[in-house]
Amino acid sequence: MLSFPRELQNLVLREFSPVERHRFSLVNKKARELVLQHNQQTFRIRRVLLRFLDTLYNVARFRILQYELGLLVSGSTALQFFSDVVYPDSDLDTYVELVKFRPYADFLLEIGYVFDPI
Numbered sequence: 001m002l003s004f005p006r007e008l009q010n011l012v013l014r015e016f017s018p019v020e021r022h023r024f025s026l027v028n029k030k031a032r033e034l035v036l037q038h039n040q041q042t043f044r045i046r047r048v049l050l051r052f053l054d055t056l057y058n059v060a061r062f063r064i065l066q067y068e069l070g071l072l073v074s075g076s077t078a079l080q081f082f083s084d085v086v087y088p089d090s091d092l093d094t095y096v097e098l099v100k101f102r103p104y105a106d107f108l109l110e111i112g113y114v115f116d117p118i
Contacts, residue, residue, distance in 0.1 A: 013038040014084060045073075048081045052092040058111050065107060069100045 004012075013021060013035065025035035049059045065071055073081075075093030080086055096104050109115065 009034055010038055010041070014042070042084050043081065045081055048077055049092075052077075053111065061107060065104055069096050069104055071096045071100075071104060 013024075016024060021035050021038070025032040045063075046056065046059045049062060050056070053059050053062055062071075066073075072095045073093065074095060076087050076090035077092050080090065094104075105115070
């Protein structure tokens with residue numbers, strides 16, 4: 001696998017479970033480098049968030065809010081990130097403490113989301 005083209009290596013590594021990737025990374029330095037490169041390329045939250053936030057600037061603002069408010073992403077969005085799969089009709093499930101919701105709500109309204117109470 002170490003002498004195969006990068007695209008083929010990614011296809012193989014993508015099929016490994018996280019445990020299998022970790023075990024493979026322990027084989028030697030080259031395997032470790034391949035797994036690290038694959039993980040850095042594959043697990044990019046901005047790739048998932050861009051579908052909901054439109055611009056890299058808004059993704060960066062969202063990430064800051066995550067840090068400042070303890071905002072969590074869950075559901076199918078989290079699953080897409082960890083499994084490297086795209087669900088075209090998925091939504092963005094987020095959770096934040098009620099006492100901290102206002103800055104997040106303001107951000108969502110500012111970027112064009114609409115509050116539609118039940």
